[in-house]
Every structure is written in C-alpha cells, then in structure tokens.
Amino acid sequence: MRTRTVPTRTAAAVAVLAACAAVLGGGGPSGAAPAAPAAVPQAAPLAVQQAQDQSDSCDLYASVPPSSADGPAVKAIKAKRSLVIGVDQNSYRWGARNPNTGQIEGFDIDLARAIGTAIMGDPDKVVLKPVATADRVDAVKLGRVDLIVRTMTISCQRMQDVAFSKPYFSITQRVLVPKTSPAKNLDEAITGRNVCVAKGSTAADVFDPTKEGAKKDTGAHLTVVENQLDCLVLMQLGKVDATMTDAGLAAGQAAQDQTVRIVDGDLKPEVIGVAMLKSSPDLTARVNQVLADYHSSGDWGRSYDRWLKPYMVNDAEHYWPVPH
Template sequence: MRTRGFRSFRGSSGSGRSGGSGRRTRPAVAVALLAAGAAVLAGGGPVGAAPAAVHRTKQDQQEQQEQADGCDVTKSVPPSTDDGPAVKAIKARRSLVIGVDQNSYRWGARNPNTGQIEGFDIDLARAIGAAVMGDPEKVVLKPVATADRIDAIKKGRVDLIVRTMTINCKRMEDVAFSKPYFNITQRVLVPTASPAKNIDDAVKDQRVCAAAGSTALTVVTEKKTARQVVTVENQLDCLVLMQLGKVDATMTDNGLAAGQAAQDQTVRIVDGEAQPEVVGVAMLKDSTDLTARVNQVLADYYARGDWARSYEHWLKPYMLNEADRYWPGTR
C-alpha cells in the first residue's frame, strides 16, 4: 500500500494527541502491541477467524437500526465536488487532519516494519485526503482514542474521523456524518477455553469489556446481565485484559472482533450478533460542504473499485467472504 506522502503523529495511541505517552506505556498494553506486531510481520491470520454468518439483507439491517434509533442513519447531504467555506479554510491552512485508529489490526494499525499506519480505514482516509487536498504532503493522520472521537472533532483537533465510527441518532446531534461506508454488527469475543456458545452465555454473570464511548458499551450495558462492565479507552485494551484474565469477554463490532481473533489465536468469536449498524466518516455539523465532498469521494471510491480492492486486501480473509454484505450502498 502507498505509504509515502502522508504524515502521521506518533504520540500516545490512547490520547489522540501527538508526543504524549500517557496510559499506553503500561506493560499490559505492550503485550497486545507485540501481538499486533507479530501478526503484521506474519502477513495475515487464519480464514477460520471469520465470524459465523447470520443472513440479513442490507435493507433489513438498516431498517432494524432505524427502528431502534428513531432516525435515518443513512441520511446525509448530496455528493459534490464544490469547495465551500469549510474546504477552503482547510486548504488555506494547508493541512487536513484526519483522526484514525492505530490499534485495530487490519483497520488501522501501525506497521512495525515501516512505522506507517495502515488498514482498511486508512486506505479510505488517504483517498479522502488526496481528493480534498490534491497534495498528499498536506494530509496528517492523527491517532484518536475511541472515547475521544467526538471531542476531537468539536474541539478542532481533527477535521475528520475515519475510525469505524457507528452512525446513530445521539452522535448525529453532535457531529455530521457522511453516507455509510460499511455495515457492521456487535459481536462478542471470549478466550478459546470459555464454554460460552453465544452472546447471552458470554455476557451473563461475566466481566465484560468494552471501549468507552463505543456502541458496544451501550449494547452490553443495556443488556443488564453482565456481572461487571469494564470500560477502557481503546478496544485493543480489552484484548489485553482478556489475555491477563482480568475480563471474561469483549464486546465490539464484527470487523474489530474479526481482527482481534486473527491477531490472537487464544480468543474466538461466539455465535450471534447484536444491533445491526452502519459506519461513516464524522466531521463538524456546520461543515456541510466538507460532508458533501467526502460523500463524493465515497461514491467515486466505490465506483472505481477501490473499496472492493481494499476490502479484498485487508478484510476478506478475516470476515465473511461476502463483500455485498458490508457495502451499505444507497436506498
């Protein structure tokens, strides 16, 4: 994948700011980062890491989420190539800052060989950056923690978030979203020795981990069956806690769950999934022209086959081999 021409902050992967060390220096985190590095160096994980299939149509998934949320999560402004005030201000500043993940294997993770952040979301972030700015040297990829995504946008630390961010009604009150670019559901990981067969088994009377500010945390909290809900700043920290025996299960979306199962052969995904959702690019609510520009990039990205190529490269071996299942398309 293309690595030159895009700058990235190397700061704390949990803080979302450059240059800090923060909580990510603890030894537990090093365990997972070493596992991630080994997985990247190995060049891939087993096909058996793919989640079990639960067949739903794209429209069924979207309608179920709309019914639960009470809003149309696919609604966004029409695509446009016009440069409005938000895009012009970014170009005048000569820097587009995109908030990304550097902890999620195959989605957004730092390659120890190159030092570059890479993955499915990173391919999309770079495509957006190149289209908006025209010059890759003017694009900055900045790691942002799960819990810090909305704050980072509202406080101007980033212009966009491309980080497996679920679109829902509550978040739509705070930030604007592009059209969806991926269908997901919530899944549960457990250690391979766990007797749990499904989500209910894995959660009931167990210590369950989820990232703060994530949809997974809302889902597991609303179940009200866990003995303890443990929150962490980034979803990779849940894998560390499972490795150390401090939690019994992790809830996260199916893409991230598949990445963790591929990254660590001592965990597996249980049967069943919860709350069909869609993922989008987030930005300031009043940046309507930027939203329209991102929607144009998404339309072009899919039409050129770039979405499919990125999916084939990063995700197909670890998820259901049905690309149509994951592209939300239009309605």
C-alpha cells in the same frame, strides 16, 4: 450491572503484551503473510434494512448530497495547507501501526488517504492523527481533527453532535472470548461475566440501560477502557471474560491473537461513516463525493479484499450499505 472504568495507564502497564499482539498482526501487505485464520462463526445475515434501528427515529443514511465543489469549510482547510484526519492505530487490518515499517495501515487508512488526497490534491498535505475511541466526538467538536475515519458507528445520538457522511460499511456487534472459554454463543459469553467494552462505543451502549434497545438483565460486570485493543490485552491477562466490539474489529482481533475466538450470535446491525463538524456541510458533501467515487472505481472493494476479506469471510458488497 457493575461498571468499572479502566484508565489508559492500564494498557501502558501491559505494553509488552500489547506489543506482542502487534507483532502477531505485523503481517499483511507490507509484512509477512499471516497464518490462515480460523473460521469465524457466522452471524445472522446483514439485512441492510435492519441497519436502521427500529427504536431510533432518525435516518442513519441521511446526509448532504455529494458535491465536488469547494465551499467555505474546504477552502479554509486548503488555506491552512493540511487536512487532519483522526484514525485508529490499534485495530488490526482497519487502522494499526505496522511494527515493520512504523506506518499506520488498514482499510480505514486507505479510505482516509483517498479522502484526503482527493480534497487536498496532495497526499503530503494529509495528516493522520491517532484518536482514542472515547475521544472521537470531542476531537471533531473541539477542532483537533477535521474528519474522523475510525470505524465510527452512525447513531441518532451521535448525529446530534457531529455530521456524518453517507455510510461506507455495514456491521454488527460480536463477542470475543478466550479459546478456553466454555461459552458457545453470545448470551453465554456475557451473562454474569466480566465484559470489556471501549468507552463511547456502540458496544458500551448495548449494556447501558438508559439506551433504547440495550441488552438488560444479563448480570454482566462491565469493564470500560479507552481503546478497544485494551480489551484484548485485559483478556490476555485473564482480567475480563469477554470483549464486545463491532464485527470487523472482532475479526481483526481474532486474526491478531490466535488464543481468542468469536462466539456465535450478533447484535445491533449498524452502519459506519465519516464524522465531521455539523457546521461544515460543504466538507460533508466533498467526502460523500469521494466515497461515491471510491466505491464506483472499485478501490473500496480492492481495499476490502486486501485487508478484510480473509477475516470477514463474505465478499465486499455484502458490507456496502444500501438504504432500504
């Protein structure tokens, strides 16, 4: 397998195309209604018990019990009068900047604002800071953000570096190709093809032979970028044959760009959580309490219906993680 890393300036060089893609995705709750999406090929049912990879020895659902108490980490954040949350600004319907308003919006953004407001008691004290896919762990460990709410898959390896909340979304890996591609399924889309993945993503691990459960002997040539939207731009330019990313982001890209489609098949059932420092268990407990309240109040489901349901096909509770 040959791997090629594409620096961030690649995306900058094709900023016009990226901007066009953003305009395509500018509709939604604060813009014009988007066109009805094409039917998304169905992946295998999300059997929740599969979210725990059999090759892993950790419990992906393990986290501290929910609590509304303010411990030292939460008090320190309140003392500095701002909670900085790392988010995406390039993933349509999850976290993307609306070209009509200039505001970042989406499913993860709703959650980030709910967490921030619940902890700080004031939405004006919540700072949303765009963070690249490849920089998520370092942003937490180096103190550039207090939390990451950015479609971040929980894995045993990542749990060694950062703490995670209880999972808040179940997902799998899917593959996007241009509509002109002859590929009918995931294997055909990646075997011997130039496949784009984001650096530090679960999709990148799928092709890493050093990782347990990696998909080997595909003959794929890997192009690695900083942000998953860069893959869409490269696919628009004909520089790559396919993009692998999680099902939610894939659905968003297919809705954003009507020239691409999702092929049948999926890989690696997994769960998404909020990341933060391992040395701040009280902050993790507060986030877990907010997640529990956010779901039980129905706000999680309403946000799903607003942003994701037209593109994810299934009802909200299909994606709420429940430990086996």
